[in-house]
Each structure stands twice: as C-alpha cells, then as structure tokens.
Amino acid sequence: MQPERAARVAEIVGRSLEVGGGERTQLIAKLCGEETELRVEVESLLNYQKKARDFMEAPAYECVAPLVVDAAPGLRTGQILGDYKILSLLGEGGMGEVYLGEDTARGRNVAIKLIKRGLGTANIVRHFRNEERILAGLNHPNIARLYGGAITADGLPYFVMEYVEGLRIDDYCRDQKMPLRERLELFRKVCAAVTYAHRHLIIHRDLKPANIRVTPEGEPKLLDFGIAKLLDPETSTVGEATMTLQAVMTPNYASPEQVRGAAMTTASDVYSLGVVLYELLTGARPYRITSRRPDEIARLIIEQEPMRPSAAVARSASDHQTSTISQQRSLRGDLDNILLEAIRKEPERRYPSVAQFSEDIQRHLEGLPVTARKDTFAYRASRFVSRNRLAVAAAAIILVTLLSGIVMTVREKRKADRRFNDVRQMANSFMSEADDAIQKGPTQARAMIVRQALSYLDSLAEEAGNDVGLQLELAAGYLKVGDVQGKPYRPNLGDTAAALASYRKAQEILQSLTAASPDNLEARQSLSLAWQSVGRVQERVGDWAAALKSQRKAVALSDALVSAHPEKSSYRSLLADNYLHLGEALYQPKRGATNADYREAIASFRKALAIHTALIALEPAHAAYRYAAGVDYEYLGIAFNLLGDLTGDPENYRIALENHGAELKINEALAASDPANGTYRRILADVYAELGNSQLKLKRPAEALENFRHTVAIFESIMVSDPSNVEARRDLANACLVTGQALVQLGDLSAALKVELKTVALNQELSLAEPANTEVRGNLISGLEAVAEILGRTGDVGGALHNYQEARSILSAWSRAEPDNASIHRLLALEETNVSRIHKQMAVSPKSVTKEPRAD
C-alpha cells in the first residue's frame, strides 16, 4: 500500500470511529468519494470494531508472565538442608518459594522460606544475624515461630519457621460465612499478637491477609514477623529511598509513610491492620484504585480519602450474597469511625497503638461508646500533650541518653547503626503506647516503659563485652531508666523496686569497670552517682541502714575525686549533692534519728551549702548551683524543724524559718527568671510548705495556712496537667496533711476534717499502687491519726476509734515486717494508747459509737 493511501485509510477509520450509525456512513461516503478500494479497506477494518473492543486491552505480560518463571524450583523434594528434609513445595510468595520441611532432629514439620536470588543476599544474611535473637524471641501462640535461618549450598538464604496449616484470614471468614461479631473477635486476636510483637520492638511491616492464617481450630497465626525488614536493604539507611520493594510489590496494605519510603513505626502496622479489617468487614478495599502503575497506586494511597466502610459495602455488594442493607447498618457509625481512624493518612492521627485499636473494637462489641471520632485531630493533639507529658518526657530522656551515648562510642559504630532503628522504634512505640497505657493507669505505663527500655539495655549489655566506652554509656542508660522508674522527688513512674534494680545494674557495671581500671575517673564519678541513686531509693523503701551506708560510699568516692582534682567543678558539685543526700539519710525521723544524727545531718547540709556557695561565686550565672543552694537551705530548715520536734526547743523552729526564708528568696528569683520551668514551680511549692511547717511549729497558724494554700494550689495544677505524676500526688497528700494541722490550730475543725479526709484518700490510693513505699504508708498513718483526732474533738468517738484502729492495723503489720525497727514499735505503742483511750471514752458515753463517718 502506498504510504499516502495508508495515511488516508488511518485518517478515515480514525474519524469514523469517533462517530456512529448514519453519521458514520455519510462521513465515509464523503471522505472516500469515488475511491472504491479505499472505501472497501475502510469498511473492512471497521467490521472488526466489535471483535477488537477487548482485544489487547490487558497488558501482554498478564497472560505470558506465567511462562517466564523458571520451571525448576530452588529446592528438591527429599533434599536435606541442615536438620531439615524438604517434603514438598508449599507455594511461592513475593520473596521466594516456601517449602514444607521436616525437622528430623525434633520430629516436627516446618515451613522453609527460600529467598530468591537477587534480593540482596548479603544484606539479608547480615540483617538476619542482627535480628535473629530478637525474632526468635517472639513467643506468642498467635505468631508463627521463627526457628532459625541459614544459607543453602547455592548461597541462597532461607528461614525456618513454624509450619502453619490454615487458610488466609479473608478466605477463612468467607468460607465460614463468619458473622460480623466473630470476625471482629478473630481480628482482636490478631491485634493481641501484633501488640505483643510491638512490645518486643518488632514491627511486622507487611501485614496482609496472606500473612494472617487461621488454623482449623480457628486460631489466627501471623506469619513472617520482621521478615520484611530483613529483606529491605533500605532499613539501614533512612531517608534516601523513594519507594521500597514492599511498596512496589504489595501496595494495597502499605501505609502512606511506607509508599513514601519514610520511616515505618508501629503506626504503620495499625494502618495495615486497618486495611485488612476494612476488607474483612466490607469485602472491598478503602480506595478506588483504577491504575495499575505502582506510582499511581502509591499516589492514591497518599492522597485519596478512603471510602466510608458502610458505603464501600454497597459498592462491593454485587460480589457478596449477604444482605448489604443490614451490613451497611451494622457498619455505619462506630465501625465506620473505628476503621477510618485506623487508616488515617497521618500516623499520629491513627490509633496510637494496635492495643488501643483493638480495645475500641471491644468497646463497640460491648455496646460502649468508642473513642474513634470522625475527626479528632485537634482534640487528640491537645489531649496527647497534656496527658502524656511524663511518658513523652521519659521516652525523650531515655532516647537522648542512649542515642547520644551510643552513637558517640565510635568503636561500636556499626552496632549502633543497626540499633539506631530499634531505638527509634522503641521511642515511637513509647509515644504511641504511652497514651494507651496511661489511660489505664500508672501500673501499665510503667510496665510498658520498664519492659521496653530494659529489654533494649539488657540486649545491648550482652553485647558490650569489654568495651569501656559502651559500658559507661550502658551504666548511664540504666541510671536514667532508674530515674524515670522512681527517682525520689522527681516526676517518676512510682516503681521504686524496679528503679532500685536498674540502679543496681548500673552499679554492677561500674564497679567491675572501676575495679578493672581504677584510673578511669568517669567510671568513678558515675559509680558515686550510682551509690547516691541506690541510697535514695533504699531510703524511700525504708531500708534506712542500707541507705545511710550507700550515701557514705557515695560521699567517700566523690571526696576522693575532689581531693585528686580540686579544680573540677563537676566533682565538687557531685560531692555537695552527696553530702545533701547523706544528711537526708541521717535525719529521717521514721528511722528513729537521734540528736547526734540530726547534728551530723545539719553538718552535712552545711558542707553542701558551703560547696555550692563557692561554686556560685565562681560561676554566678550558673542557675543549677543557686538552685542547689536553695535545696541546701531547705534541708537545713527541715533538719532544724525536726530537731525542734525532738528536743522541744523552739529556737530550732526559728532557725528553720530563717533557712526557709533564704530558700524562698533563691527560689522566687529562679522562678521569676524562668516562669515556664516546672521544676522551679514545684520547688517553690515545697518552700511554701516548709515555711508553713516552721510557722506552724512556732504557733503562727494563719501565716502557715497561707503558705500551705500556695503549696496545695501548685501541686493540684501539676496533677491536673499530668495525672500520672505519682510524685505530685504524694506531695499533694503531704500538703493536705499540714493544711489540716494549720486549720486545727486555727480551730476550724470542719474544714480541717475535710482536708484530712482527702489526705487519707490520696495516701490510700498511693499505698495501694505502691505497697512497698514506706513514706506513703507513714503519711497514711499520719492522715488517719489526724482524722481520728479531729473526729475525737468533734465528739465522734466511733469515727475516731475506727481511724485509730486502721492506723494501728497498718502499724502492726509494719512492725511484723520490720521487727527490728524501734521507731515503728514506738508508733504502734502510741496507737495502742490512742485506741484504748477511745475505748475508755466510749465506756463513758457509748451512744456516740453509732455515728460513723468514715475516712475511706
């Protein structure tokens, strides 16, 4: 055919296709004119219009790709691979072939996943070595175990996993025609398994129906936990990637951050689980994906708003037999909101954790209101910041310490590189799980933080070997974790026993370090700090003798450092701190401190003050020294108050008031210079309380009450902004106790009773959460006594008796636990006296027994 004619044929056919029927006939007649051959050719081609409609509309590779795959699988039936015998080929996944194998040593069947060549064999093996222990440690009934991994003779990596006989979760639900409720319950089991893994620092990264199997018994089993990370060479470098392998190969369940190539967190698993559940409930996917191009699909995942699940049901109705109307009705509302919250584009707007996602489903199942809302970003953001200040701060402290420390350890650079992501993940799950855990109370929050931080540190400790730098950083890490768990007088999670254990670990590391290299000054300095920390916690749990011993050790260690290097401010500052804590350990009244103890305590505080005063003279701009001097004054004041109690000499109260006055001056100046600083505000609250205490002892109740009210107001505002702050709760309880005392002195018994009942309630709550804390226990007894005394004075003898008896029962348990503690025996004897006194009173006027306003 002549090119010119060919062009005309194409032209006429093209234009004809754009019109139809009679118009087309006319067009052809007009364009072809008398050229019969041309017209025949045009009409001949147009005859094929109907046949050609679907012709070639699917890409060629769709029908041919099956042929392209090599026929020969990587492993043969009967082949022996280490301890395993290959039984059969189970199937092929994106990563390679999966075989059924027999573990000949243990007599069980296993699944063997052979990774295809070309997926970065060397990287996989390296990643696997790094992760093996963590992955193999995942031990959960709903997670398929990873038994191990190795390389075949041909150099292909393979993983040996628990063999799971079961259907994909979507097939299972469909085959069983599972009702909605059961689907949700099944899904919650999946969530529990993922939550377990997240607490072990493992993100799945590739959650999809194919990886969630259901056994014939109806138990879900998650496959391939952590495997995606091993196969993704990008995991060691963050930020560069545009698209990961996973994003290209499995975009349907991938989160927006994943297709973007951004860092994945536990929130990414929340998202993928959300899509899985969406599909289980609606039979449809959340997005209208029409394109086949991976970059298009990625764009849709990033940009397109998902359909409301109830609407998606209607769309997929043709594929399903179930009644769409009732399905739509059951999804509309809660489940719509729950699913959409799980698959929000921004990770921070999703459920903060899989556990919380699962709980919301449970709330829905129980007919309770769910937390998911149509759009709760502003609400959530504000709530997150206010409720999680402590947890976020805790995470930040640990993170900063560990990261800066570990990254600085140059020789361990490689170790640090691969740990970096673990730490990131840990921080991320802190952030996301904190919200969840704190809502359920401090017990869970601390359990979570302790578990995560310690599992990280413990695993690193095993690798530290003889590396001095890494050991120092580890010790610092344990000290910080201990601080978060229960450092006295700081916002903490109130777990003193765990704090002690963490401090002990630091101490052990440092002791062996200083023994091995006595010239390592940094280790000696840290060891001194570790003793101080240990001592303070021992003091908190009432182990007075041990506390005193620890603080004397701390002082001796730092004193030696100062003698050797008097020019170093940091050593002098540590010594001053240690003197302060030594004094604190000495003057504990519940310990049964003697006159001599108080004298030594006061001398200790004065040494601390002298060092701090000298340091302030050297560096006047250094706020920390002035703050420390304020604390010295405070402790001096407290010591003189206590000495006054012991000796009955009111001169001591006057000196105490002077010291607290000096303290107030320092702290008011500090607070004024930095109004946003919570620590200064908190300290100011203490100063007001101590001033009030001295005034109370000097029988100036009106002034005292004024100061106590300042204290109560500050602690109440701290508690409102941070409900999990156990320390603030304890402080508030103390402030209430003394406020009541001031009110009693002023003669306002009804106001005093109200305040003291609050004291008792707060302390009971604290004591329940932390039974080992003797300070709280002591305060509870003081509160009960205060209530009893007020009730006695108002004539409610029965109420008074009840409270004295309660105080007595606590004390008698305490004295049984600590038979050598003379002070407790004294207090118990006092309580016996109180109880018998009331009994005598009641014998005189038995009627009042019936009146029973109770403290609890």
Add this chain to the structure above:
Amino acid sequence: MKNETDLDATKILQDWSAGEEGAPEQLMPLVYEELRRLARNYLQRERADHTLQATALVHEAYLRMVDDKGMTWKDRAHFYGIAARLMRRILVDHARAHNAAKRGGLEQKLSLDEARDLPLDGVVGLVALDEALESLAQTYPRNSEVVELKFFGGLDTREISEALQVSEKTVRRDWNFAKLWLCRELTANAA
C-alpha cells in the same frame, strides 16, 4: 532500592541524551534482566493481589533501575521505548518456547472466536500477534510503535504521546486503528 547496576542505567540514559554513541546497546541487557526478573515476580504475587498488582512492569523497571532525579522526559521516553521493545521480545520468546514445548513445535493460528479472548488465552496468540505486528509496522510504523508501548510496555496514552511526541488524540486513533488492523490480520491468517 537501587542496586549496583542501577547507577549505570541512570548514567547510560544521561550519556545517551548527551549524544553518546552506543548507549542503548549497553542498557539493553540490564533492562532485559530486570524485566525478566519482574515478570517472574509477577507470577509469584499472591492471588488476591493480582488484579491490582499487575502493574506495568516497565514502570517498575524504570523506578527500580533509574534515579529519576535529573532525568528529562526524553531520557524517560528512551527508557520506555527500549523497555517496551525488550518486554515484547521477552514475552514473545517465552510464548514461542512454551508453544514449542507444549505443542511439539506446532504453532496454531488463532481462530476467529478466539480473537476477542486473545490476552486471556494469549500463549498461542502472542506469537501470531508478534508477526502481525511486524506486518503492521511495514505500512503503519507509528501504529505499531503505539501497540508496542501500550500492549507490551504497559504505558498509558499520555506517556505514549510524550514518548512519540504526538498528541494524545493521535495516540488514541493510532491505537484504535491498530486494534482493528491486527484483529483483521489475525482472523484472516487463522482462517
């Protein structure tokens, strides 16, 4: 996701745009390997993901092999052109080998009724289509190229219009015409 060879692909394309000789020849084995690998992976994807995951392999190859930063449309068009041709070669070669194995070397022409279903039963038809496409190219070279880019390369209309430097309307007409022409050719040969 770029491995050692990918940097090369990026560089080769840029050299080519800069007028360097012999660049496509260097690129072809790399692209060929990548496409073969992707085609294999395609099969290994899971059942439920098939429909949505049957992504254009050429796009995948491009994303995986080329660092798109600093690439011009021309570089991309070059790549797609090469990749589509290679895709055609790979697929047709395999179809031919498959036919030879399954049917003892006896190629069957497509029957009239099978024409509509060609892509679904395409093992046999693909070899015939390849031959028909050669004939089409003799008279209608651009239409043949559109088929190569769309059917074998998996490109969409806009991309083809960029690659061939013609309007999208022209691409659509070329495509529709080629479909009619090829359908007739295959039917006639089968008869």
